[in-house]
Amino acid sequence: MIEQSEQSEQSENASLVTESSTQWWIYLVQCSDSSFYSGITTNLERRVRQHNGALAGGARYTRARQPVVLVWSESARNRSEASQLEARLKRLTRDQKRRLVKQGQWP
Helix, strand or coil, X not given: CCCHHXXXXXXXXXXHHHXXXXXXXXXXXXXXXXXXXXXXXXXXXXHHXXXXXXCCCCCHHHHCCCCCEXXXXXXXXXXXXXXXXXXXXXXXXXXXXXXXHHHCCCC
């Protein structure tokens, strides 16, 4: 029988493995009015469905601009890196975002 302290340690280790193995994504969708919306997620397909109203949880901004189309995404090592890249993406001009979508490379 495993003692409580061992069970607790195993539980903590399991949660660390789960969090560190989670794939994070930075994404850019283009809305029906041609505007861009960026965000981060662990599940691109689900998030786009949320933005399009097929699932609960879409952003207020995209709710009035459906349908949205995923036009660019990039993986990140963890949530921190994804958030930092999203902040960088939000600082880009519209033309820089268009080039990113077209060329697939950060300006």
